[in-house]
Amino acid sequence: MLAIAGLALAVAGGPAAAQDAAAWPTRPVTLIVPFLAGGPIDVIARVQAQKLGEILGQTVVVENVGGGGGALGAQRIARGAPDGYIFVMGNVGTHAYHPTLYAKPLYDPVADFQPVGLTTESPRLLVVRPTLPADDLKGFVAFAKANHATMSFGSGGLGSATHIPCLLVNQAMGVTVTHVPYRGAAPAMQDVIGGRTDYMCDSIQTAVPQVTQKNVKALAVLSGTRSPLLPEVPTATEAGLPGVEADAWNAIFLPKGTPEPIVKKLVAAVNQTLDDPTVRKRLDELGLSIVPPERRGPDYLAKYVKSEIDRWAPAIKAAGLKVE
Structure with a gap:
């Protein structure tokens, strides 16, 4: 009897679940930003969230969940209701x-997400603190080689997209510098401005x-090319540290x-937002x-995540980083 009842519920729930998916969204949705408010990812998310909400016909609530270099916020989705x-x-x-x-x-980036x-x-x-006695990359490299034992650099958290790029810089310079992780990029930048840390890769x-x-x-x-926002600032390769490229992506x-x-509807809404x-x-x-x-789209991103894991693994291993 229990088996028959369970089957009946499953059959009854199938069309209802399909109907719910077709009607989605019927209430506000939440976009998790896995970093503190005011940081770079937060800025991007809020630009896109308003238009995304207009397209979906529901408010998109941006919720900041900082910690673990973004891992805690991502973990919430890995364990979230689908x-x-x-x-x-x-x-x-x-x-x-x-x-x-x-x-x-804390999660499998490939298996635990859609x-x-x-x-x-x-x-x-x-970027470096305003009082650091170097105005170009060549001078900074010379200063770092002479003073790395007493220097520090900040980031938005261990393993964050503002941490690993600076490891590439340090490896290219041949120095070891103390890392100071923060709960977000914004407070890390404030300490560079205040001279409490020497530099960061923001x-x-x-x-x-x-x-x-x-x-x-x-x-x-x-990056491989200069930024139109700061056309006078050279790439690391142009300035003497070849191959230091750390473009970041968001998805x-x-x-x-x-x-x-639901996936198809969100894909279409995100694309419409970007256009x-x-x-x-x-x-x-x-x-x-x-x-x-x-x-x-989902297919490209699934393959891209796998390729990016392979791309960055050597640099992280070379730096001897491991969070226990």
């Missing part, structure tokens, strides 16, 4: 660095205002098992590159 009402803006830190960095990963699509990419910018969108206000000095763009992920109708002229203008002003249509 009903479409919660998703995350992940990035290279949460989905490419994490499985190599953690001795016991990819929705890449959204934006941006370079990191090497996102272009949050670093540029501090550079233009002369709160910090920009020494190099960690939307749902919990694994989210019904396909909106107002959103594109704002993201362009922030120095972000919107990924082209051929690099969007």
Whole structure:
């Protein structure tokens, strides 16, 4: 009798679940930003969330869940209900660095998420405290080699997208510098401005205002090309540290098992958001590159995450990083 009753419930629940998925969303949805408010990912998320809400016909609530270099916020999605009402803006830190960095990963970036699509990419910018006695990368390298034992650099958290790029810089310089992790990039930047740490590798969108206000000095763009926001700042390769490229990316992920109708509807809404002229203008002003249509969607993102895990593993292992 119990088996028959269970079967009856399953049959009854099937059409109802399908109907719920087709009607999604019928209430506000939550976009998790796995970092503190005011940081680079938070800025991007809030630009996109308003338009996304207009397209979906429901409010998109941005909720900041900081800690663990983004891992705690991402973990919440990995364990979240697959009903479409919660998703995350992940990035290279949460989905490419994490499985190599953690001795016991909090989640599997491939198996525990339903990819929705890449959204934006941006370079990191090497910035130093205003009182550091170097005005270009060559002078900074010389200073670091002479003083690395007493220097420190900040980041938005261990294993974050503002941490690993600076490891590449340190490896290229041949120095070991004390890392000071914060719960977000914003407080890390404040300590560079205040001279309590020497440098950081911040996102272009949050670093540029501090550079233009002369709160910090920009020494190099960690990318293959210069940024139109700071055309006078050379790439690391141009300035003498070849091969130091650390472009970061952002992407939307749902919990694994989210019904396909919901996934398709969110994919379409995200793409429509990225194509909106107002959103594109704002993201362009922030120095972000919107990924082209051929690099969007769940299939591309699923393959891309796997390739990025493989790409970053050697650098993390070479630095001897491991979170127990």
